[in-house]
Amino acid sequence: MSSEGWPPGHEKLVLEETDSTMMEAQRRAPSLGSPTWILAHRQTAGRGRRGRAWTDPAGNFAATLIQRMDEPPAKLALRSFVAALALRDALVELTHLPDAFALKWPNDVLLNGGKLSGILLESPGAGVLAIGIGVNLRASPEPEPGAAFPPVNLRSETGITLGPEQLLDSLAPAFARWDTRLRTYGFGPIRTAFLNGVARLGQPLIARTLTEEFRGTFETIDESGSLVLVTPEGRRAIPAADIFFP
Template identity: 75%
Template sequence: MSTDRVWPSGVAKVVLPETDSTMAEAQRRLGDLAGPTWILALRQTAGRGRRGRAWQDPQGNFAATLIRKSDEPPARLALRSFVAALALHDALADLTRLPEAFALKWPNDVLLNGGKLSGILLESHGPGILSLGIGVNLHSAPERDPEAAFPPVSLRQETGLVIRPEQLLDRLAPAYETWEERLRTYGFDPIRTGFLRRVARLGEPLVARTLKDEFHGTFDGIDDNGALILATAEGRRAIPAADIFFP
């Protein structure tokens, strides 16, 4: 777990009282981007998650986007979702002193006591522009979606702890840079190792649902590209993107 709590050099921070979406705000600021920038909104009115799903974000919850430029290919940029998940896990564990309560769900959700605490959305805005949107239920959780694999939970309801969004950002930004530096220096291996140490249900049966298919098997790790490895009756299968469910 990263213990570095100093705001990273060369990384900007923008805190807004309110915005529609920090991802949309990041796009609007592309022309003014001088370096990596975190955009935090204390209230977000039109947040969204994967596949265009709405993301509810009442006052007190965390909504932020990291936008940065990179000359790396898209497949390499996509690995930042794992970097973000590891950084968020470490920041939350550091703030709460409850590391055993948190786990990761492939590809990038953070779980608290088995419930979904956060979501991470990665988007590319043209060549070399990456946005990482992160939402965390610090204060309250939305109603459960019957189609969701895990019930939503909030940090306050599960632990009794009250953490302000700015507090979390001040731990998250340095933790992210720590894992980012490991990826740039050593490649994906330390990221994969760190992720698998924190991941939920490794070695257990799961169902992976893509837009077209459904696969049943045992969670057998992740490959060099971050794809889920599923051990099925027909052999091992790498699944790049899917919603996963545990029986």
């Protein structure tokens, strides 16, 4: 467990099996009291961004943090950066391999250049935020056609085997630490830390939205969390997109 211990005031629910931890969080939202981490050892209907299926082989990590938050949607969305920073910290703490992990805007953690994790934010009710996190600890799903990054898993890439509860016990205090920084100091320190660990800064990127494709140089992340590309048509701030490395 992290030296910081479990964050005060947070509950932990460990399930052997559920459809998805996000759906479990949605069911519990109406009666939610304290912030709660929900971990499942097996998901039967996991999902990712834009409704994509999230394959969850045995031994991988699947958890959702659900909590009440009285903040505007734009600030709630910044928790995607908080989650990615916390996950990287937890993985570095447990593996002692700081150079193996990189961040990909807006919220992925890469391992040796491959996709290790997925992070999904949803609001299952007014004033409630659910943050779902999946990590390939022991097995990788089959790559999707046209996937930007091949899925990788921690055990194959590093030879290190972590248990889901072991990761959760480091992730929860790491998330609480970064979340406190966001609440106290705003997005500035989060943005700086993310830029310090993000992949391909200053290099070419392709950003694809549902309707457009932008090609340019990854200049920065702005104060709202948008990706800033320098394109032949000028600087473009892109709030949401799928990222590809040429």
